[in-house]
Amino acid sequence: MLESTLSNDEFIFQATCPLGGGIVSEVSSYLWDKTCYIKELHQFDDLNTGEFFMRAVCRIDSDEVSIDSIREGFGALSDKFGMTWDMHDSTKPCRVLIMVSKLDHCLDDLLYRHRKGELAMDITAIVSNHQDVRPMAEREGIRFVHLPITKENKAEQEAALLEIVDETNTDLVVLARYMQILSDKLSKRLSGKVINIHHSFLPGFKGAKPYHQAFDRGVKLIGATAHYVTADLDEGPIIEQAVQVVDHSFNSEMLTAAGRDTETIALAKAVKYHVNHRVFMTGNKTVVFK
Incomplete structure (x- = not known):
């Protein structure tokens, strides 16, 4: 489990799952609801393997939100898409x-x-x-x-x-x-x-x-x-x-x-x-x- 962060801290979100619709939309909406500003976003659809890949650099814009709380609430969404994912604290080398x-x-x-x-x-x-x-x-x-x-x-x-x-x-x-x-x-x-x-x-x-x-x-x-x-x-x-x-x-x-x-x-x-x-x-x- 990553340590909690303070306001304006950044984290890197990585995820892969089977190809499907609505993934970027729902993930982005979830992060926005958690006061996360997405600074950078990459995605790739591998049509040969049927896999989806996503990486986002996010900034937390609230003192009331931590990486821990974002992680804890993401489980339901990740289960919906069969997603393997992680969130990496950018302050930790x-x-x-x-x-x-x-x-x-x-x-x-x-x-x-x-x-x-x-x-x-x-x-x-x-x-x-x-x-x-x-x-x-x-x-x-x-x-x-x-x-x-x-x-x-x-x-x-x-x-x-x-x-x-x-x-x-x-x-x-x-x-x-x-x-x-x-x-x-x-x-x-x-x-x-x-x-x-x-x-x-x-x-x-x-x-x-x-x-x-x-x-x-x-x-x-x-x-x-x-x-x-x-x-x-x-x-x-x-x-x-x-x-x-x-x-x-x-x-x-x-x-x-x-x-x-x-x-x-x-x-x-x-x-x-x-x-x-x-x-x-x-x-x-x-x-x-x-």
């Missing part, structure tokens, strides 16, 4: 845990954006299987946790990670170039709460040194994909993608540098969409109100 191995460009970019106030999040910890980024965490005054991974201790370290997630009330885990595969058990336990950044090319290159492989094949386009983590490796619902045109003059080092740019852009956008409650998961896809 998303609690984010960042995981990284040795490559630090995505972490550095997220820390910069966080420092500049671009991302509505509180960083609960930085977790790594190496010590390389410890100075970055300490510089920002963020808790650093070293969880080295071996074949023998993987299950034990994932259990330790879950303890940290629970202890810190973490809402989202970001794999900012974390070069370990999460187990099926952990992926299912944190379903919809883990975002990964993955280099994506045409064709796709897997394994070590993907940009060197791309150079050897003479690619003309490089990119990166930010997606939710599932038990199927690098097959989770896509949130954001970034691409950059390259040509024959790019050597492997230049491709790597360009790849860093696309990775940081795609990951930062995906994290921003998630923490601002703009993403809906639907099957193996997402609906993102940008």
